[in-house]
Amino acid sequence: MKIIGSFVSPYVRKVLACLVLKGLDYEIDPITPFFGDDTFERLSPLRRIPVLIDGDLTLCDSSVICAYLDEAYPGRALLPADPKDRARARWFEEFADTRLGDVFIWGLFYQRNVRPVVWGEPCDEARVEKSLSTDIPAALDYLERELPAAGFLFGDVGLADISLASFFRNAAYAGFEPDPARWPKTAAYVARVLAEPCFATLLPFEDVQRSVNPAGRRAALLEAGAPLTAETLGTRTPKRGVMAL
Structure with missing residues (x-):
């Protein structure tokens, strides 16, 4: 593959x-x-x-x-066997891809790490401030209510855990990590998932x-041992996608 x-x-x-x-x-x-x-x-x-x-x-x-x-x-x-758990796991994946993607990637990582480097554009500080003051706290308040105090969402680590935790690594690259005093379950959960070999090896x-x-x-x-393809589809000049901000 x-x-x-x-x-x-x-x-x-x-x-x-x-x-x-x-x-x-x-x-x-x-x-x-x-x-x-x-x-x-x-x-x-x-x-x-x-x-x-x-x-x-x-x-x-x-x-x-x-x-x-x-x-x-x-x-x-990747998903739990019980139909109700499978449905909930798919919901957490959707929440991660959409809401966490919006607040952590487009509202923070893209602004601080991509716009200045790729496009030579200034960071949208107003959007970053809204993300940090309003959007991210609301998302983390929700996760704090839903995440387990120990272990993972559905037994062994799975797709739901991977989907959620992945966005927190990009948030850290943009300077944000969940405050363990405000969101103790979320901070501990993210640390547990990201420490799993499936993430650590990457x-x-x-x-x-x-x-x-x-x-x-x-x-x-x-x-470094990355399993690269023999050829690349990369270019030297960037091009925006039809859905890029």
């Missing part, structure tokens, strides 16, 4: 963590969506990541990809991708 998408993307990280959890091998072309060529746009018409290529099948959207992996590759299940590759100049990034990732 091949994955197209950056190690630093929360949606790509989610898929990679699930692949690790299920013990599936993959190769990755670790491009950011803004630097994809015409072939990337053909594979991902919204110019978003991740993209999965498995033989003659190409899929976009992390939720679609994870559902396919769980159905096509039996073994370690962190060295994220560190390389964040710290190395793009010109030397592939060589550095290969040296």
Whole structure:
């Protein structure tokens, strides 16, 4: 299988963590969506990541990809067996991808880490302030009521836990971590999930991708042991997607 998408993307990280959890091998072309060529746009018409290529099948959207992996590759299940728990797990995945994606990625990480670097645009400080003062606290207040005081949401770590925790790593990259005095269950839960091997094994590759100049990034990732594809769909010039802000 091949994955197209950056190690630093929360949606790509989610898929990679699930692949690790299920013990599936993959190769990755670790491009950011803004630097994809015409072939990337053909594979991902919204110019978003991740993209999965498995033989003659190409899929976009992390939720679609994870559902396919769980159905096509039996073994370690990503979702709980009980129908009610499965429904709740899918809800937490949706909450993560939509609400946490909005407040942590578009409202914080994109503003502080992407706009200045990729587009040479100033950070929207008003949006960051709203995210930090209103939107993020409201999301974390909800999670504080729902998350377990110990362990994971549905027994062993699974898709719901992976989906939620992935966004907190990007929030940390943008300077935000949950206050353990205000959100003790959330802070402890996130730390537990991110410490799991399915996440911990990916962190060295994220560190390389964040710290190395793009010109030397592939060589550095290969040296770090990342399973890269032989070719890349990356370009030197960024291009906005149809749904980019």
